[in-house]
Amino acid sequence: xxxxxxxxxxxxxxxxxxxxxxxxxxxxxxxxxxxxxxxxxxxxxxxxxxxxxxxxxxxxxxxxxxxxxxxxxxxxxxxxxxxxxxxxxxxxxxxxxxxxxxxxxxxxxxxxxxxxxxxxxxxxxxxxxxxxxxxxxxxxxxxxxxxxxxxxxxxxxxxxxxxxxxxxxxxxxxxxxxxxxxxxxxxxxxxxxxxxxxxxxxxxxxxxxxxxxxxxxxxxxxxxxxxxxxxxxxxxxxxxxxxxxxxxxxxxxxxxxxxxxxxxxxxxxxxxxxxxxxxxxxxxxxxxxxxxxxxxxxxxxxxxxxxxxxxxxxxxxxxxxxxxxxxxxxxxxxxxxxxxxxxxxxxxxxxxxxxxxxxxxxxxxxxxxxxxxxxxxxxxxxxxxxxxxxxxxxxxxxxxxxxxxxxxxxxxxxxxxxxxxxxxxxxxxxxxxxxxxxxxxxxxxxxxxxxxxxxxxxxxxxxxxxxxxxxxxxxxxxxxxxxxxxxxxxxxxxxxxxxxxxxxxxxxxxxxxxxxxxxxxxxx
Amino acid sequence: xxxxxxxxxxxxxxxxxxxxxxxxxxxxxxxxxxxxxxxxxxxxxxxxxxxxxxxxxxxxxxxxxxxxxxxxxxxxxxxxxxxxxxxxxxxxxxxxxxxxxxxxxxxxxxxxxxxxxxxxxxxxxxxxxxxxxxxxxxxxxxxxxxxxxxxxxxxxxxxxxxxxxxxxxxxxxxxxxxxxxxxxxxxxxxxxxxxxxxxxxxxxxxxxxxxxxxxxxxxxxxxxxxxxxxxxxxxxxxxxxxxxxxxxxxxxxxxxxxxxxx
Numbered sequence: 203x204x205x206x207x208x209x210x211x212x213x214x215x216x217x218x219x220x221x222x223x224x225x226x227x228x229x230x231x232x233x234x235x236x237x238x239x240x241x242x243x244x245x246x247x248x249x250x251x252x253x254x255x256x257x258x259x260x261x262x263x264x265x266x267x268x269x270x271x272x273x274x275x276x277x278x279x280x281x282x283x284x285x286x287x288x289x290x291x292x293x294x295x296x297x298x299x300x301x302x303x304x305x306x307x308x309x310x311x312x313x314x315x316x317x318x319x320x321x322x323x324x325x326x327x328x329x330x331x332x333x334x335x336x337x338x339x340x341x342x343x344x345x346x347x348x349x350x351x352x353x354x355x356x357x358x359x360x361x362x363x364x365x366x367x368x369x370x371x372x373x374x375x376x377x378x379x380x381x382x383x384x385x386x387x388x389x390x391x392x393x394x395x396x397x398x399x400x401x402x403x404x405x406x407x408x409x410x411x412x413x414x415x416x417x418x419x420x421x422x423x424x425x426x427x428x429x430x431x432x433x434x435x436x437x438x439x440x441x442x443x444x445x446x447x448x449x450x451x452x453x454x455x456x457x458x459x460x461x462x463x464x465x466x467x468x469x470x471x472x473x474x475x476x477x478x479x480x481x482x483x484x485x486x487x488x489x490x491x492x493x494x495x496x497x498x499x500x501x502x503x504x505x506x507x508x509x510x511x512x513x514x515x516x517x518x519x520x521x522x523x524x525x526x527x528x529x530x531x532x533x534x535x536x537x538x539x540x541x542x543x544x545x546x547x548x549x550x551x552x553x554x555x556x557x558x559x560x561x562x563x564x565x566x567x568x569x570x571x572x573x574x575x576x577x578x579x580x581x582x583x584x585x586x587x588x589x590x591x592x593x594x595x596x597x598x599x600x601x602x603x604x605x606x607x608x609x610x611x612x613x614x615x616x617x618x619x620x621x622x623x624x625x626x627x628x629x630x631x632x633x634x635x636x637x638x639x640x641x642x643x644x645x646x647x648x649x650x651x652x653x654x655x656x657x658x659x660x661x662x663x664x665x666x667x668x669x670x671x672x673x674x675x676x677x678x679x680x681x682x683x684x685x686x687x688x689x690x691x692x693x694x695x696x697x698x699x700x701x702x703x704x705x706x707x708x709x710x711x712x713x714x715x716x717x718x719x720x721x722x723x724x725x726x
Numbered sequence: 727x728x729x730x731x732x733x734x735x736x737x738x739x740x741x742x743x744x745x746x747x748x749x750x751x752x753x754x755x756x757x758x759x760x761x762x763x764x765x766x767x768x769x770x771x772x773x774x775x776x777x778x779x780x781x782x783x784x785x786x787x788x789x790x791x792x793x794x795x796x797x798x799x800x801x802x803x804x805x806x807x808x809x810x811x812x813x814x815x816x817x818x819x820x821x822x823x824x825x826x827x828x829x830x831x832x833x834x835x836x837x838x839x840x841x842x843x844x845x846x847x848x849x850x851x852x853x854x855x856x857x858x859x860x861x862x863x864x865x866x867x868x869x870x871x872x873x874x875x876x877x878x879x880x881x882x883x884x885x886x887x888x889x890x891x892x893x894x895x896x897x898x899x900x901x902x903x904x905x906x907x908x909x910x911x912x913x914x915x916x917x918x919x920x921x922x923x924x925x926x927x928x929x930x931x932x933x934x935x936x937x938x939x940x941x942x943x944x945x946x947x948x949x950x951x952x953x954x955x956x957x958x959x960x961x962x963x964x965x966x967x968x969x970x971x972x973x974x975x976x977x978x979x980x981x982x983x984x985x986x987x988x
Binding site (some may be wrong): 258259268269270312315317319321322467469471472473475500501502503506507508509511512513575577579581584600628656659661683684685687689690692696697698699702703704705706707708709710713714717718720 | 836897903908
């Protein structure tokens with residue numbers, strides 16, 4: 203008896219859309235059952251909150267066709283389709299649990315434009331929204347779905363991770379889409395149910411998971427799949443690749459272990475510390491000596507500032523190392539890119555979006571070291587503060603990879619120059635979803651009016667750009683960083699030792715003199 | 727009991743040291759722990775210099791207090807019974823000085839400090855959309871509708887909202903809190919319009935100028951001149967800029983500053 207009452211009492215969505223009586227009825231039911239928590243949601247209140255907070259993205263009709271839809275990838279969710287990415291209800295169910303919706307609205311969906319609303323909406327308002335969202339797909343009459351069976355969680359251990367690794371690669375079960383190293387370097391072109399381009403998640407970047415990379419969360423995603431996208435359910439009885447509960451825990455532990463914490467951006471790290479070498483600088487990206495240089499990772503943001511603007515990037519970070527010796531400086535740039543984009547190459551063109559172009563990367567440096575605080579404009583300089591652009595392109599079927607050099611005086615004012623004249627050289631390699639590129643140049647050149655002359659110990663502004671040619675990125679459509687700093691960190695030498703000794707002696711002398719005076723004063 | 731006045735329970739020197747340490751800990755607590763915005767070291771050195779001089783000024787205000795402050799030091803040098811302690815102190819103090827000098831001379835890895843004014847004084851007139859505007863008298867042409875025709879006003883706010891979500895949310899965030907999806911990758915960070923220190927302090931004409939001319943349109947005193955705020959007169963019409971301004975105030979619930987209140 204209590205049970206059935208509870209069920210209908212907890213299902214606020216049984217109410218017909220515009221009834222006035224229902225809130226009263228509902229509160230009575232709640233009183234009967236004695237639920238002390240927040241009131242059940244109210245669709246009418248939810249609709250008002252939706253109009254104020256959500257409509258601009260999710261659309262007036264809830265169909266995801268808000269004003270910015272074509273500028274967002276992934277696009278805002280179409281609530282009329284009843285497809286939710288994050289749920290803990292079983293594969294057969296349509297509705298996510300209210301807790302799933304609560305969590306997505308409260309915490310937001312990292313890696314997308316969907317922000318967390320927990321800081322501005324109350325728990326009650328979120329409940330109201332949940333009820334309203336369900337009415338958009340006619341889900342208000344649906345029973346609560348059955349929750350997935352987690353069985354007994356397998357704790358993270360080297361053994362479990364190893365088992366998970368085997369399952370992940372077995373018959374290319376996961377690596378088919380997520381790649382050998384889990385970087386989402388797709389071998390297939392994927393589209394979601396509405397025809398939008400989707401990219402398999404780069405599993406090494408936990409901050410881009412819509413849920414989280416906690417094994418329990420990963421377990422749920424593998425179990426239910428991600429509705430509306432190609433990410434399949436591995437609990438689907440019809441699937442030949444179905445996994446047992448225990449197997450799913452092993453894979454979850456393995457995926458969790460893929461997180462590359464050294465590629466997490468630390469906002470306080472704004473300086474690339476170039477390491478001084480006594481021997482030759484490394485000339486290839488895979489030279490093990492690069493490991494000795496300190497890596498610094500920066501956010502890449504899409505170019506939203508000048509014509510043509512670009513809104514849908516596929517890369518979010520770039521990791522930089524630098525070394526130098528007496529004559530030369532070398533940069534090592536490393537960034538994840540799901541596709542090696544070689545125009546003219548058949549497989550590359552099949553995966554790419556329309557209009558494939560070369561993958562590329564560029565380092566931007568001011569030509570003159572700024573004397574005061576004023577730096578060149580961070581998007582390709584300005585007329586009175588020109589910048590050097592060192593670029594590297596990944597090549598096409600009819601064009602070898604190579605470097606180029608340019609001077610820019612603003613977003614549209616670029617002059618190409620001969621890289622050989624300045625001694626600019628480069629090399630790159632693409633493997634399992636990651637580009638690694640080396641760009642190097644002598645510290646000083648013959649033309650100080652056109653090229654930056656590197657100086658030890660100075661803070662040198664530096665910025666980066668990257669192009670994913672399979673994601674429609676070319677020309678002004680690319681990702682970039684703001685200005686950061688490069689420091690050629692000279693060895694301190696023996697100056698600190700010398701002056702420290704001097705300080706010791708001086709202070710001691712002053713003390714002795716003082717003590718001596720105090721003594722003589724006492725006896726006279 | 728009367729000696730308690732002469733000789734405080736905690737020696738004056740220790741008191742001074744404790745006050746300075748307390749202030750330092752306070753800085754650390756507020757900026758590092760609570761605000762998570764550590765003060766750059768060079769600035770901290772400057773602040774602490776003023777703190778130390780201030781504390782000593784207070785502690786040596788009268789001759790008596792000055793005498794009390796240095797009393798323990800004098801005792802150390804003059805009092806024969808404290809000989810061992812003196813020898814230790816005489817080695818430790820120069821050693822500390824040496825260590826300080828040693829670290830001071832290490833090449834600094836810390837990024838140069840960049841201070842800037844966020845709301846520079848606007849020029850009295852600017853050229854936008856090829857026309858000259860007098861910022862002192864410029865008003866939002868739609869503002870009067872708020873009273874005269876609330877329905878049309880709400881429609882214009884809605885249009886402004888669409889302009890915002892299509893163009894501005896990437897940086898300023900769809901909650902207008904300056905935390906858009908790409909905000910972290912920009913320096914300076916996009917402004918938070920919910921904060922009472924931004925648009926709530928400004929006139930609509932100031933916003934019009936800042937939106938139309940963006941980062942590159944900032945005057946010299948706003949250097950380093952790297953704000954990523956785009957030049958919106960290249961993308962939006964004059965009407966759209968006024969509409970998006972209506973939306974900024976409507977969504978945040980702030981009121982623009984107006985000339986009448988000056």
